[in-house]
Amino acid sequence: MMGGKRHNLEGGRRAGAERRGRVIFSGGGPSSPPLLNLFFTKQGRLFLDCLPPGYPSLRCVSLPPHLFCFCTSSTPPPPPPSLCSLCVWGLSNMVPPNVATIMAAGVAALTLRFVSKRKAKSDHGERVEDEELEDGESPTVGVVPVTVAWDRIECILRDKRGNVIKRLLQGVSGEAKAGKLLAIMGPSGSGKTTLLNVLAGQLAASPRLRLTGSLSINGRPFSKSKHRVAYVRQEDLFFSQLTVRETLALAAELQLPKTWKPNARERYVQELLYRLGLVSCADTIVGDAKVRGISGGEKKRLSIACELIASPSIIFADEPTTGLDAFQAERVMETLRKLAEEGHTVVCSIHQPRGSIYSKFDDLILLSSGAVVYAGPAADHALKYFADLGHKCPEHTNPAEYFADLISIDYSSSDNEIAARKKVADLVEAFASKQKKIGRDNPLTALDLLMDPDDEKFIHDTVVSNRSGFLWQFQMLLRRAWRQTTRDKSTNRVRGTMSITSALIFGSIFWRMGRSQTSIQDRMGLLQVAAINTAMSALTKTVNVFPKERAIVQREQAKGSYSLAPYLIAKLVAEAPVSAAFPLMFGAVVYPMTRLNPSLQRFLTFSGVMTVEAFAASAMGLTVGAIAPTTEAALALGPSLMTVFIVFGGYYVNSDNTPTIFRWIPKVSLIRWAFQALSINEFKGLTFDVKNSFDLQDGDQVLERLSFGGKNVQNAVNQELRIALFWYWLTYVLLKRNKAKFQVLEAPSKVTPHELAVEDV
Ligand SMILES: Nc1ncnc2c1ncn2[C@@H]1O[C@H](COP(=O)(O)OP(=O)(O)OP(=O)(O)O)[C@@H](O)[C@H]1O
Numbered sequence: 113m114m115g116g117k118r119h120n121l122e123g124g125r126r127a128g129a130e131r132r133g134r135v136i137f138s139g140g141g142p143s144s145p146p147l148l149n150l151f152f153t154k155q156g157r158l159f160l161d162c163l164p165p166g167y168p169s170l171r172c173v174s175l176p177p178h179l180f181c182f183c184t185s186s187t188p189p190p191p192p193p194s195l196c197s198l199c200v201w202g203l204s205n206m207v208p209p210n211v212a213t214i215m216a217a218g219v220a221a222l223t224l225r226f227v228s229k230r231k232a233k234s235d236h237g238e239r240v241e242d243e244e245l246e247d248g249e250s251p252t253v254g255v256v257p258v259t260v261a262w263d264r265i266e267c268i269l270r271d272k273r274g275n276v277i278k279r280l281l282q283g284v285s286g287e288a289k290a291g292k293l294l295a296i297m298g299p300s301g302s303g304k305t306t307l308l309n310v311l312a313g314q315l316a317a318s319p320r321l322r323l324t325g326s327l328s329i330n331g332r333p334f335s336k337s338k339h340r341v342a343y344v345r346q347e348d349l350f351f352s353q354l355t356v357r358e359t360l361a362l363a364a365e366l367q368l369p370k371t372w373k374p375n376a377r378e379r380y381v382q383e384l385l386y387r388l389g390l391v392s393c394a395d396t397i398v399g400d401a402k403v404r405g406i407s408g409g410e411k412k413r414l415s416i417a418c419e420l421i422a423s424p425s426i427i428f429a430d431e432p433t434t435g436l437d438a439f440q441a442e443r444v445m446e447t448l449r450k451l452a453e454e455g456h457t458v459v460c461s462i463h464q465p466r467g468s469i470y471s472k473f474d475d476l477i478l479l480s481s482g483a484v485v486y487a488g489p490a491a492d493h494a495l496k497y498f499a500d501l502g503h504k505c506p507e508h509t510n511p512a513e514y515f516a517d518l519i520s521i522d523y524s525s526s527d528n529e530i531a532a533r534k535k536v537a538d539l540v541e542a543f544a545s546k547q548k549k550i551g552r553d554n555p556l557t558a559l560d561l562l563m564d565p566d567d568e569k570f571i572h573d574t575v576v577s578n579r580s581g582f583l584w585q586f587q588m589l590l591r592r593a594w595r596q597t598t599r600d601k602s603t604n605r606v607r608g609t610m611s612i613t614s615a616l617i618f619g620s621i622f623w624r625m626g627r628s629q630t631s632i633q634d635r636m637g638l639l640q641v642a643a644i645n646t647a648m649s650a651l652t653k654t655v656n657v658f659p660k661e662r663a664i665v666q667r668e669q670a671k672g673s674y675s676l677a678p679y680l681i682a683k684l685v686a687e688a689p690v691s692a693a694f695p696l697m698f699g700a701v702v703y704p705m706t707r708l709n710p711s712l713q714r715f716l717t718f719s720g721v722m723t724v725e726a727f728a729a730s731a732m733g734l735t736v737g738a739i740a741p742t743t744e745a746a747l748a749l750g751p752s753l754m755t756v757f758i759v760f761g762g763y764y765v766n767s768d769n770t771p772t773i774f775r776w777i778p779k780v781s782l783i784r785w786a787f788q789a790l791s792i793n794e795f796k797g798l799t800f801d802v803k804n805s806f807d808l809q810d811g812d813q814v815l816e817r818l819s820f821g822g823k824n825v826q827n828a829v830n831q832e833l834r835i836a837l838f839w840y841w842l843t844y845v846l847l848k849r850n851k852a853k854f855q856v857l858e859a860p861s862k863v864t865p866h867e868l869a870v871e872d873v
Pocket residue numbers: 269280298299300301302303304305306307318321463
């Protein structure tokens with residue numbers, strides 16, 4: 113299915129031609145320009161030009177880092193991925209063949225390859241693009257053409273007792289090839305996403321699933337392949353406050369090798385913006401539900417652009433048009449179509465596309481209840497196939513709609529359902545027997561099998577992510593976190609307003625507390641509500657946003673863009689000034705209104721304690737966000753946990769009276785340590801009006817009653833800092849452990865009769 117006409121890597125060709133340096137071999141018949149040119153680029157890389165006379169269009173194929181090849185052909189086969197196969201191809205295709213010249217070129221090339229291979233070994237780990245790019249020079253990222261083939265994929269869902277409930281995929285086989293756009297279509301629940309996840313090697317692991325079958329890339333088992341796979345998921349997740357350009361630039365900075373100069377990276381990002389049609393919104397923020405940003409279609413194309421940075425050979429897209437209007441859906445599919453034309457292997461699942469979108473597909477897989485109804489070319493071939501089976505698509509009807517109706521189960525009545533199920537079962541049977549008769553539709557091409565195992569090494573070298581050092585990652589992630597925090601004006605405005613409003617409310621309630629005996633209770637009450645208010649607002653803000661951010665970070669981590677430690681530290685550093693601002697605002701209003709201990713030193717300590725407490729609560733929010741599967745779950749879990757800490761916060765239950773089994777809770781309660789520090793800061797040295805002999809004379813007596821006697825502020829703040837560090841550490845461990853786990857594909861096995869009995873549940 114490799115489309116020669118569409119195999120166009122103009123960028124690479126141009127860049128290579130511009131870099132032509134010393135020619136070391138030239139010849140190949142009477143033609144001008146010569147049939148074959150072997151030359152070194154200015155950077156010392158070896159290039160081979162094959163120019164059969166009369167065929168002006170050049171094509172390029174990525175060869176090992178030290179070898180590049182440009183070639184054309186009248187009946188273009190896929191460009192061969194190794195010099196040996198190039199020579200085989202050249203001998204059989206060039207007209208008129210000048211055997212001696214080609215052989216000479218082949219021998220020269222192989223000799224040089226042997227020499228340069230040794231050099232390549234010493235350069236192990238570098239990418240083609242790793243060489244220093246000169247200013248003004250275009251970056252080139254080649255696409256390695258690949259064929260993905262899968263055979264007898266079975267996915268079985270079992271209940272807790274191990275009984276089979278459903279066959280999600282039933283012996284699915286097929287192929288996706290370079291330069292082709294393959295669409296997986298079928299009614300809702302037919303298994304499109306499941307199949308796509310299996311092909312991308314990203315089916316979420318579950319003890320209730322059993323996955324068998326074989327999956328290969330260019331004839332090698334998928335698990336051993338080093339080709340890069342991009343997966344554009346249904347949900348587009350981004351940092352909402354970054355612009356499109358910033359999002360792409362950061363992804364480029366984190367994923368491209370450091371040897372790319374800033375200019376080259378910028379040009380590459382600009383090129384991606386053009387390719388994906390994102391130039392007009394390049395400087396618009398991505399936005400979210402609160403702040404309007406780019407459109408849904410633009411978000412989807414930005415997702416694709418981010419996936420393209422690492423130059424993947426294979427692109428999977430799960431329902432890329434879902435939620436988009438007709439125009440945006442068309443543009444997204446046009447983008448995928450172009451990527452296929454550039455040599456990528458593109459596979460997408462799609463529900464029911466309109467006619468203009470359907471016409472973009474090269475190949476089609478139709479699924480119904482997890483079984484293949486049709487797999488093959490999308491256009492006339494599919495229509496003819498169904499017409500031969502007696503299902504002729506009426507004229508002027510969108511084939512996609514026709515196929516969807518044909519393979520859907522009609523649940524309007526039991527008779528209709530039985531008839532529809534029988535029709536689908538017949539279609540599945542018809543396709544299975546046809547497949548058995550003809551074997552696989554398109555077996556792997558001879559060239560795929562000819563591939564030199566060393567080329568796999570090259571592929572690894574060209575696509576492996578070149579992760580930068582800690583400091584570099586920290587710097588990049590700090591910039592992103594800072595932008596996200598400071599630009600989120602609506603959230604910051606709400607937090608600021610809430611801080612001042614609650615300070616005004618508490619200030620009014622505890623207005624100008626005097627030194628009477630009753631003011632002692634008021635002071636304790638105010639300090640307790642201040643501690644609760646600060647902790648709660650920091651906690652809810654964090655649990656509101658972190659689960660979403662966690663999903664982005666986990667996706668980026670899966671790509672190997674950066675490590676967890678620089679991410680968490682950058683987040684902490686970037687958010688610290690903003691997080692500190694709100695407790696300070698609260699303190700600045702409530703302190704003078706209520707006339708807490710009137711000294712600048714005490715006011716500064718009060719603000720400092722509140723700030724440290726806000727950090728601890730925020731860190732606890734991160735942990736909750738790392739555990740909870742959704743924002744809603746995090747919002748339920750976070751405040752419940754905090755309520756326990758409030759109860760044991762030192763005001764409601766005296767720590768001396770705490771039941772033994774709960775003694776540990778006040779020790780880990782961030783409310784308790786904040787309350788203790790605030791109380792010591794407030795009461796130490798304060799005197800009260802005394803009217804009766806049993807009245808408390810000074811703050812030290814109050815502290816004794818609270819069981820805080822003999823303690824100091826510093827100690828309480830240290831405990832609070834330890835609690836904050838504990839939550840940060842726990843978040844790190846949880847994020848590290850909660851990496852996505854994928855279902856292992858077991859070798860194909862016979863489905864047991866018992867399992868077959870549950871077909872089409
Ligand atoms: N891990 C799982 N556990 C239980 N059921 C599952 C699991 N994964 C998939 N399924 C079920 O398998 C069937 C196929 O799901 P899948 O998401 O692949 O369908 P789909 O064709 O993509 O549907 P849609 O077009 O609605 O997204 C559904 O009935 C789904 O509920």
